Amino acid sequence: MDRFTRTYSLLLGAVLIAALFFWAKSTWKPEVWNLDExxxxxxxxxxxxxxxxxxxxxxxxxxxxxxxxxxxPAYSFLQVIHPKLAGKAQDDPEMIAAQQDLIDHQKRAMGLMLAQPGVKSVDWELDVQWLADHGIHR
Structure with missing residues (x-):
């Protein structure tokens, strides 16, 4: 192997190792995994x-x-997870009960997180991937 090829190969190898290191560092999140558990x-x-x-x-x-x-809005989401609610008005008692059930589950998730050491507050992020997977495009 000539000198240029050897130098090029070493440089390319170093760049690949550095990229692999930064990728691994960005995906290694044990704290997130533990809280998600x-x-x-x-x-x-x-x-x-x-x-x-x-x-x-x-x-x-x-x-x-x-x-x-x-x-x-929750109204659109609830019609996906509870097909029997499709076409019902927002003020229908079944829709109101489903909305309250969603709120209760969100509050539980928030409470579980806030009870963990180091967690000071909770923010919410719309799960666009889940919505897209279920045929909902906002």
């Missing part, structure tokens, strides 16, 4: 059709996925 192992949350997941944890703020937001 709190959500996924809770029996009450596990029984709900939508699984709340921890998306990120930074500076004491836990970011949890949610199927609703000001831009995407």
């Amino acid at each position: 709190v959500l996924t192992s809770d029996a009450q949350l596990a029984g709900y059709p939508y699984q709340f997941r921890l998306r990120a944890f930074h500076d004491g703020v836990a970011v949890i996925s949610t199927p609703r937001s000001p831009e995407f």
Whole structure:
């Protein structure tokens, strides 16, 4: 192997090793995994059709996925997880009960996170991937 090829190969190898290191560092998040385990192992949350997941944890703020937001109302989401609600008005008693059930599950997810050491607050992030997977495009 000539000198140029050897130097080029060493440089390319170093760049690849550095890229691999930074990729591994950015994906290695044991704190997030441990907090997410709190959500996924809770029996009450596990029984709900939508699984709340921890998306990120930074500076004491836990970011949890949610199927609703000001831009995407719960009304639309609930018709997906409860097909019997399709076409019902927002003030229908069954729709109101389903909305309250969603609120109760969100509060439980928030409470579980806030009970963990180091968690100071909770933010919510719309789960656009879940919505897209279920045919909902906002």
